[in-house]
Amino acid sequence: MLIQLAESYGFCFGVKRAIKIAEENKNSATYGPLIHNANEIERLKRDFNVALSENLDNFKVGDTAVIRTHGIPKEELALLNKRNINVIDATCPYVTKPQQICEEMSAQGYDIVIFGDDKHPEIKGVKSYATGKVYVVNSPAEIDALTLRERVAVVAQTTRRIEDYQSIVSKLMMSHKEVRVFNTICNATFDNQDAVHKLAREADVMIVIGGKNSSNTKQLYSIALDACPHSYHIESQEDLQPQWFEGKNFCGISAGASTPDWIIQAVIERINHLSQP
Ligand code: SF4
Structure with a gap:
């Protein structure tokens, strides 16, 4: 393997x-x-x-x-x-940035739209810095329900996909005269996402390692799954199942932004062991 x-x-x-x-x-x-x-x-x-x-x-x-x-x-x-x-x-610092933007743009009289998950700690923190009206949306459809004033500033959760953020921004542009867009998506996320996409197109089986509550790991897993139907999200080597590797020749591995190298190495060792004839 x-x-x-x-x-x-x-x-x-x-x-x-x-x-x-x-x-x-x-x-x-x-x-x-x-x-x-x-x-x-x-x-x-x-x-x-x-x-x-x-x-x-x-x-x-x-x-x-x-x-x-x-x-x-x-x-x-x-x-x-x-x-x-x-x-x-x-x-x-990439999380501090949208916090500061919310604070500054609120002070300037903009309504704030945050593209992200309302329940995620990052978003709870970012939202708290707005001093005026602030809304969290997860999809373009949710924008219809908002009563926004003309001047709107928009930020995104650091781990969101840029394509999804673009659709939020497009929707806001259709109904508002002034939309201030801040690209708060983190590059580390892009790099890991591009790399997992490239590898998953070639791999027979993809293993994505990271916490089950890690938003960026879930994104990596979803990208892997789009390109490789035999993709699995695990937290450690203990989650690996021998049958995942039966008849497979090429195993791709990626890991979320909070996954330490010692866990990745333990996963590689276990896959090596499981794929021995
Ligand atoms: S993925 Fe890492 S670098 Fe990017 S915002 Fe999150 S913690 Fe910061």
Whole structure:
């Protein structure tokens, strides 16, 4: 079995940066999961005593709170600062950008449209920075239900597909005189998406590794599945099923932006083992 990694895969700049920050702040706690990868969060706890706290009230004066890659709502950040918690911000700069845009464009009187998933932590954070009207939409059809004023500013969740964002923007342009468009989609996502598409067209079986709640991993899996019907989304080598590789000669591998190399290597070793005659 030939096993090939996509040309671009795995940890992105923002995740590498956040992990480095967490490692430099031993005995701290992240507020919410630092990244979307349970195995890496466990490693940080085990090797650096960086705990995970989902509850803001668990932080006491003098504690160190590391802010996750996807950011947190503005009010929560203010609360942590007010309680004299030592706040270390590991929010990815590509996520800070749409937060700033929402704040600035709201202040200038624009209604804000965010293309993304309302329930995703990144979007909850970005949305909180708007001081005026703000709407989150997941499809062009949802725009019809909005009562927007003439001046609209639009941003996208960093992990969205550019084609989908274009359809949102086109729809807004049809009904509004002024639409300010900010391309907030992250390049790391493009690179991994292009590479998985290229590899999935050639592979007999595609394995996409990453957390089940990782938005960018789900996007990679959906792109892989479009080109290769034998595509599977796994979190670790333990999810691999021997029958996936029966009669296959070429296995492609990609991984989401929060997937560490040690998990990818363990998956490759297990596939090698499973595909032995
Ligand atoms: S995928 Fe992009 S936006 Fe998300 S953490 Fe990585 S670099 Fe930042």
